[in-house]
Amino acid sequence: MASTLKNLSEYSQKQLTDISDKKFAIVVSEWNESVTEALFSGALETLLSNGASKENIYRKDVPGSFELSLGAQYVAALEEIDAVICLGCVIQGETRHFDFICDAVANGITNVSLKYNKPVIFGVLTPDTQKQALDRAGGKHGNKGDEAAITAIKMLGF
Secondary structure, three states, X not given: OOHHHOOOOOOOOOOOOOOOOOOEEEEEEOOXXXXXXXXXXXXXXXXXXXXXXXXXXXXXXXXXXXXXXXHXXXXXXXXXXXXXXXXXEOOOOOOOHHHHHHHHHHHHXXXXXXXXXXXXXXXXXXXXXXXXXXXXXXXXXXXXXXXXXXXXXXXXXX
């Protein structure tokens, strides 16, 4: 469903698993920092409000969204990590660079999830403008960080 029709921070509470003993890694892109910090805040708050312990949430920063896949692989390889949440923002520019980065990141994150057989969540915004990004990072469309955290929780209960 298009995010213009849905608030990313609204989700079904049914079948949320107990995460009090689960360990999460959140990998955050430093590029578009005002957006990714808002995404991180949303993900962190959602994990905490759903029962995660602060000491079981680890943050790792990477330079940009392209590096999310390798950062995710590093933390997914750790046995104690139950789920990985990747947060980034790639804003459409004037060149095809956007297409290459978005494709590589989506495929890379998927591959890490399959390689380690654990949830590795794609919380990467791919908007046309900075305003659209901010609308989805705590603005009028909610926070994709919330959605990414809930997705991790739901996948842990699968």
